[in-house]
Amino acid sequence: MRVSLFITCYNDTLFPETGKSVVRLLERLGHQVEFPFEQTCCGQMHYNTGYQPEAMPLLRRFVDVFKNAEAVCIPSSSCVAMARDHYPKMAEAAGDAALIRDVEDLLPRVFEFSELLVHKLGVEDVGAYYPHRVTYHASCHSMRSLHLGDVPMRLLRKVRGIELVDLENIDRCCGFGGTFAVKNGEVSAAMLEDKLRCVVNTRAEVCTAVDNSCLMHIFGGLHRQGAGIRTVHLAEILAATEEGMA
Amino acid sequence: MSIRVGEAARAPSFQQAAHTLLKDDQLRTNVRHATDVITQKRAHVVAEQQDWQRLRDAGSAIKAHTLRYLDHYLAQFEAACTAAGGHVHWAADADEANRIIVGLVQRHGGREIIKVKTMTSDEIGLNRALEANGIHPHETDLADMIIQLGHDQPSHIVVPALHKNRRQVREIFMRAMGLKELGDRPEDLTDAARRYLREKFLKVKIGFSGANFLIAETGGVCVVESEGNGRMCLTLPDVLITVAGIEKAIPTFRDLEVFLQLLPRSATGERMNPYNSLWTGVHAGEGPREFHVVLLDNGRTHILADPESRETLHCIRCGACLNTCPVYRQTGGHAYGSIYAGPIGAILTPQLFDMEHSQSLPYASSLCGACYEVCPVKINIPEILIHLRGRVVREQQSGANLECIGMKAMARIFYSRRRFEAAQRLGRIAQWPFERDGWIRHLPGMFGNWTAVRDLSPMPSQSFRNWWREREKGNSNV
Numbered sequence: 001m002r003v004s005l006f007i008t009c010y011n012d013t014l015f016p017e018t019g020k021s022v023v024r025l026l027e028r029l030g031h032q033v034e035f036p037f038e039q040t041c042c043g044q045m046h047y048n049t050g051y052q053p054e055a056m057p058l059l060r061r062f063v064d065v066f067k068n069a070e071a072v073c074i075p076s077s078s079c080v081a082m083a084r085d086h087y088p089k090m091a092e093a094a095g096d097a098a099l100i101r102d103v104e105d106l107l108p109r110v111f112e113f114s115e116l117l118v119h120k121l122g123v124e125d126v127g128a129y130y131p132h133r134v135t136y137h138a139s140c141h142s143m144r145s146l147h148l149g150d151v152p153m154r155l156l157r158k159v160r161g162i163e164l165v166d167l168e169n170i171d172r173c174c175g176f177g178g179t180f181a182v183k184n185g186e187v188s189a190a191m192l193e194d195k196l197r198c199v200v201n202t203r204a205e206v207c208t209a210v211d212n213s214c215l216m217h218i219f220g221g222l223h224r225q226g227a228g229i230r231t232v233h234l235a236e237i238l239a240a241t242e243e244g245m246a
Numbered sequence: 247m248s249i250r251v252g253e254a255a256r257a258p259s260f261q262q263a264a265h266t267l268l269k270d271d272q273l274r275t276n277v278r279h280a281t282d283v284i285t286q287k288r289a290h291v292v293a294e295q296q297d298w299q300r301l302r303d304a305g306s307a308i309k310a311h312t313l314r315y316l317d318h319y320l321a322q323f324e325a326a327c328t329a330a331g332g333h334v335h336w337a338a339d340a341d342e343a344n345r346i347i348v349g350l351v352q353r354h355g356g357r358e359i360i361k362v363k364t365m366t367s368d369e370i371g372l373n374r375a376l377e378a379n380g381i382h383p384h385e386t387d388l389a390d391m392i393i394q395l396g397h398d399q400p401s402h403i404v405v406p407a408l409h410k411n412r413r414q415v416r417e418i419f420m421r422a423m424g425l426k427e428l429g430d431r432p433e434d435l436t437d438a439a440r441r442y443l444r445e446k447f448l449k450v451k452i453g454f455s456g457a458n459f460l461i462a463e464t465g466g467v468c469v470v471e472s473e474g475n476g477r478m479c480l481t482l483p484d485v486l487i488t489v490a491g492i493e494k495a496i497p498t499f500r501d502l503e504v505f506l507q508l509l510p511r512s513a514t515g516e517r518m519n520p521y522n523s524l525w526t527g528v529h530a531g532e533g534p535r536e537f538h539v540v541l542l543d544n545g546r547t548h549i550l551a552d553p554e555s556r557e558t559l560h561c562i563r564c565g566a567c568l569n570t571c572p573v574y575r576q577t578g579g580h581a582y583g584s585i586y587a588g589p590i591g592a593i594l595t596p597q598l599f600d601m602e603h604s605q606s607l608p609y610a611s612s613l614c615g616a617c618y619e620v621c622p623v624k625i626n627i628p629e630i631l632i633h634l635r636g637r638v639v640r641e642q643q644s645g646a647n648l649e650c651i652g653m654k655a656m657a658r659i660f661y662s663r664r665r666f667e668a669a670q671r672l673g674r675i676a677q678w679p680f681e682r683d684g685w686i687r688h689l690p691g692m693f694g695n696w697t698a699v700r701d702l703s704p705m706p707s708q709s710f711r712n713w714w715r716e717r718e719k720g721n722s723n724v
Contacts, residue, residue, distance in 0.1 A: 009660065012710045013670050014703075019710035035714045041660040046653060048613060050635030054657035061661070085629075144615035173572045177612025184610060185695025187264050190576040191612070192699065220700025223685070 001121065002032045004069035006062070006110075008076045009041035015212045021239035022075050022113060025126060028239075033073075036065045044082035049179045052090070059090050063102045066110075071120060075113040075235050077210050078178075081145035083110055112142070113235055114152045114210055124154050129242040131161035135204040136234075137195075137218065138170050139211040152210055152234055159237060167207075168198040176217035192221045200227055207231045257583025259606035264581045273409050277401075277578040280408045281569040287515025288566060288620070295511065304504045306624040309560040312462075312495055313550060319462040319495045320541065326465025330527025332537040337489075340370035343542050347372060347454075347487055348379050350538055354485055356381060356452040362469060362476035363387035364456025365403060365563060366489050366542060368585040369598070372454075383454070384446045386475040388439055395422035401579030401587060404513045404565035409578050443475060453483035453534065457490035458562070459505060460539075463498040466526035467539065470509060470519035477521050486534035491542050493550075493559040505562060508622035512564035545598040554633045558593050560623040567617035567627060573610055582607060589617035593630045596638075605641070608634035649692075670709050677704050 003026055007019045023033050043058030062083065066072050074080045084107060091100045117123050136156060142148040156164055175181065175191025195218060199207050207222075207229055209215050215231035222229050257263070267273060292298050312319055324334040337343035351359060359376070361367065361383050373383045373394075385394040389407040393400050396418040400406030407415070416430040419438050428438055455476065459468040467488055469476055480486060496505065510516045528537050550556050568574045568588030579587030583603045584595040592611055596604035608631045611617075617627040643650055659669045680686045686702040688694065696702065708716075 007710050009666070013673065014705055016706055016708060016710035016713055020713060023714075035711070037711060038663050040663060040666045043660075046657055048632055048635070049653065050608075050632070050637075050639035051653050051657065052632075052636045054654065057657075057661050140612070140614035140616075144619055171616070173612050173614035173616070175572065175612060177614065180609065180612045182692055182695045184261055184264065184573075185698060186261070186268055187573055187576050187610075188612070188695075189699040190268055191572050194572075216702075217700065220696070220702055223701040223703075224687075224699060 002034065002070045003073050003116070004066055004071065005033055005035050006039055006042070006066065006072050006074045006079070007035070008074060008079045010216075011075060011212055014216070015233065018075055018212055018233040018235050021233070021235040022073065025235060025239040026073070028241075029121065029123060029126060031121070039065050042079045042082045044079055045178055047082065047086055047090075055086075056090060056094065059087055059103075060099065062087075063099065063106060067102055067106055069106075069109060071116065072106075072110045073113055073116045074110065075210070075233065076212065077112050077139055077142035077146050077148065078213060080110060080112040080115075081141040083107060085145055112146055112148065112210060114155055115146065115148060117238075118151045118154060125158035126155065126238050128159045128238045128240055129161050129244075130159050130237045130240045132205045133163040133165060133203065134206045134208055134237065135165050135167045135199060135202040136170075137167055137174065137199070137207055137209040137214060139209050139214045140173050142210050143171065148210070155234070155238060156208070160242075162237070165202045165204050167202055169194070174214050174218055176214050178213070181217060188217075189221075192217060196221045196225065196227070199229060200225075204229060206237075208234050208237055210234050257601070257603045259603050260581055260583070260610040261606060263583060264577045264610075267577045267581050272411075273578055274576065276409050276411050278575060279411075280402075280405060281575050284405070284515055284565075284569045288512060288569070289515075291511045291515050291517055295507070301504060301508055302622055302624050305508045305562075305622055306560060308496060308501050308504060309623050310557075312497055313493065313556060313559055316492065316495065316550065319497055320492055322462040323460050323465055323495055324541075326463065327527060327539060328465070330465050331529075332465065332527040332539060335538060335540045337540050337542045337544070339544050340542075343370050343489060343540050343544070344372055344375035346540050347489065348375055348381065350485070350487055351376070351381050351452055352379065354452060356450075356485075358382045358384060358446075358450045359452045359454045359487075360384050360386050360446050360450045360479045360483065361390070362453070362455040362479045363390050363406070363471065364454070364489065365585060366456045366491055367454070368400065370489070370542065370544065372489070384443075384450065386443050386446065386479055387471070388436070388473055388475065391439060391443070392418055395419065399580060400585055402565060402568055403563050403587065403590070404568075409580070443478075447475075447478040447482050451484045453479040453486045455480060455486065455488045457488050457494050457539070458509065459502060460490055460495045460541075461497075461499050461502070461526075462495050464526050466499070466524055468502060469523045470506070471521045471523075472514060472516075472519060474521050477523055480523050480525065481533050483534055485536045486538070488537075488539045489542055490539060491544070492546055493561075509562055509564055512562075512566040512620065512622040549597045552597075555593065555597060555630045557625045558590075558597060558630060560625050561590055561594070562623055563590075564622055566620040566622065570616045570620050571611075572614060572616065573612065582610065589627045589631075590625070593625075593627055593634060596634055605638050608632075608638060667709075667711070670705075674705050674707065680704075 026033050043055030047055035087103045091103045174195040175188040181188040219231035335346045376383050385391045392407040402408040412430045420428050457467045510519045571589050574588040582591045586594045592607040613628045659665045681704050689697045
């Protein structure tokens with residue numbers, strides 16, 4: 001399959017390793033990856049902070065860039081949620097019939113990374129090797145908007161050498177929430193403290209998720225505490241192989 | 247129109263209030279414990295209900311239908327209630343409702359009234375209006391009584407004194423009731439409350455209540471509660487006055503089947519409320535001989551007029567969104583500067599009350615969606631929060647607001663691939679003064695809120711797109 005990668009603005013800028021891992025894994029599985037350079041941001045930050053008119057051109061941009069894609073892969077559940085939950089309504093509000101049609105036509109071809117693997121490509125064992133103790137953090141959008149359920153866990157369980165350990169209060173927000181972490185910094189920090197306690201209690205080496213935004217927040221707290229636990233996007237675990245380790 | 251929320255009109259912003267409350271370890275422990283207990287009970291009784299999702303659909307559909315035809319159902323309620331011997335009054339705002347209620351009490355020469363728990367009376371500041379006219383209101387719901395005797399503010403829709411533990415309640419009772427000795431076991435506290443309240447129940451001739459549901463078909467009113475103190479207020483006095491928001495209407499008696507399953511399971515984790523009181527007008531020889539119901543608008547028709555947020559009026563005040571909210575669980579209810587706290591408060595307060603601090607409330611959420619997931623009438627609270635944020639931004643854009651300038655500049659960057667790539671290059675240069683040993687530990691301005699408790703790893707030297715470019719040129723090590 002020809003997969004178009006929407007890397008997302010912050011993965012592009014801050015977490016290129018995640019994007020490289022997505023590319024390596026999909027190619028290893030025999031798929032062709034393309035990266036349209038005109039892509040920038042899905043508009044989530046503006047939309048969720050109350051700058052909805054500013055997000056509108058970003059919706060149009062996303063549609064223009066990806067409307068002919070066979071499948072769009074997004075390694076960030078909150079950006080997928082932005083498209084699925086809000087694009088149809090935004091297009092409707094714009095009263096643009098062509099845009100409404102384009103969005104409706106494109107959305108069924110838009111997949112979160114783990115969703116693409118399990119639901120679209122029908123693969124759970126991707127041949128990964130990752131000899132570490134790992135706990136999985138379920139991001140809010142992956143659970144409550146995308147309803148990913150155990151999809152990421154199904155992929156993780158097939159990873160060789162991995163030791164998986166459950167995270168307590170997995171359904172509770174880590175406190176990131178985009179601009180919330182800055183606008184309500186102290187409440188966000190209190191929420192993070194609760195999350196870090198659960199992560200540390202797992203005695204895992206690595207905390208993983210399908211969103212680097214939560215992980216940036218969690219790792220920022222873990223590093224400040226000197227907890228000695230890393231955060232790694234799911235794609236990087238699934239891309240790891242025995243040969244790669246050597 | 248004059249809308250008021252009493253003390254809350256001078257409330258600090260959510261951020262300011264949270265700053266103080268987060269330092270109150272006792273309060274946070276109390277809130278965490280209480281919300282944990284209720285959340286677990288709720289999860290248990292919801293899981294055993296096979297058709298829970300369909301019940302939620304039904305609750306949402308009934309509410310949406312009723313609101314669509316609210317004019318019809320309110321008129322039907324008025325006619326049926328009047329035919330059953332009740333008196334229906336209409337109040338456009340808090341002042342009018344208070345005038346009507348004070349007038350009714352004065353007409354009967356009342357100096358005191360006994361009250362069942364009612365959020366709506368708190369919304370209109372009824373107690374202050376009564377006291378200003380020399381009438382003393384006695385709260386009889388145990389938690390509301392604790393709040394009243396402790397000169398406190400409610401912090402939860404269903405469990406107003408959730409932020410107090412039993413040792414604190416004991417102190418409040420001893421002081422207010424003039425007791426020399428009192429244990430802190432639940433039995434001791436309820437015994438003290440009972441002695442105090444029974445005397446009021448037998449003496450005071452005017453009762454006051456809110457309403458959980460107004461049944462349009464029959465003109466009946468429904469109040470659910472856990473203690474039986476409400477039942478006393480509803481049946482013992484000669485005169486009963488009820489205040490209800492106009493959104494409390496439901497079409498038929500049968501609709502209670504849905505709501506009396508949804509409400510107790512969501513609110514207190516019970517299969518059924520211990521006391522379900524239903525009455526229609528007045529009946530010779532039993533109960534109050536005079537019944538008045540005040541139907542309150544107080545901003546509700548404004549909410550109804552907004553298609554993006556009218557779902558707010560579906561709320562049946564169960565409080566499930568508060569208990570599950572990771573933000574509420576940290577701060578408790580007082581941070582919201584309104585009697586309506588938690589996620590529902592964060593959308594209801596800014597729509598009901600035109601106050602400065604309410605501009606901060608739509609941002610008092612990480613948009614995690616836990617509230618929407620538990621809401622028994624499927625109010626998409628995160629969507630409405632985002633909608634209200636849009637309103638706040640529109641109102642702020644008149645001034646030179648730093649956030650607004652920054653967000654618009656960011657948008658311009660995202661509108662162009664060239665500008666986006668330039669910004670990536672610029673960011674890598676701009677971050678170097680803040681970088682030490684491969685980490686950013688301090689940032690200026692509002693970004694300092696991030697680095698207060700979190701480190702930030704700096705932008706790597708190569709963006710993904712530049713890696714891809716190199717790779718296409720065949721220069722990459724992949």
